[in-house]
Amino acid sequence: METQEKFLSFNLGVTDTAVISLRHIAEVLQVSLPEICGVPQMPSSVLGIYNWRGEMLWLVDLEAMLGYPPISPGSNLVSKMMAIILENKGKYLGLLVRQIIDIEWLDAKEMKATNTELFYPKISPFLEGYFINDSEEIIFNLDATTIIQSSAWGIHN
Template identity: 30%
Template sequence: MFSSSDLMAESISLESGNMDALKTPEGDLHILFTIASGDALALSAVGVREVVAVSPDRITPVPNTSPLLLGILNLRGQVIWVADTGQFLGDETPLNTDRPELSIIAIEEDELMVGLAVHQIKGMEWLNSDQIKPATNLSDKMAPFIRGEWLLDGEQPQVLKLLDPLAILRSARWGI
């Protein structure tokens, strides 16, 4: 049970300058992940419908479709296509599907939804769009789907590429 002295002590600690935990984040919320090659990518959380971890046997292969597609998945009653995100972006390294769970990011616009299978979800972070730079060292296959990149500071600087979900959803690359 709280007493009035407990509440007063909490009020004093907030007034004393310990406001780091209450700072308003700058920028927009993004989902950070990697593809099989190890490249770090981000998607704005705004266009993401859901992030799920599913057993690979829940993805049903569909014959005579694009090799970029792993198959279809019933996601809460809606059947969606699931793609190997790395291969979709032109990466030669296929996603390892021989594991207990696959991480899938479901992106959507209007009535169109696609699942992007990724190597690993790294988390969510607030990133400032003002700090994005034009992307460098992109393959011709990847370039149409990248909006830019951030150079993140740390022990080892890391390049984080920002994906364009609308370009992915509207791509003729799906071949379906």
């Protein structure tokens, strides 16, 4: 049985790497922060709404959501960010990340089960598991469906 799957890898924070399965990714695009309309009364990780293909797309600061320091819109470094558009059953959500690394093949059989002691409490609910790469580094495998269905924005989409 074929257990290889394609994943999009990207940076989380300064040192970490995460992946999301390509089957949940509708598109990856560059977003400039001034084009995002902020929405009051939302969690700080929700940056606001973005016009995507004529639709209103919620954009989330993935790092802030997972317990990393938030993207600070003031810094020029991040005036342009990459948005990973997730799709699940007709619902879309944009995750803003600093940098996309690559598309890679990973073997689902090599994925390790999450251990809540290992990870920040904020990241654990969104993990499908993790991989260990050749350099012995942990690569978080984020669960796109759980992220899209998160109660933080579920009421809004």
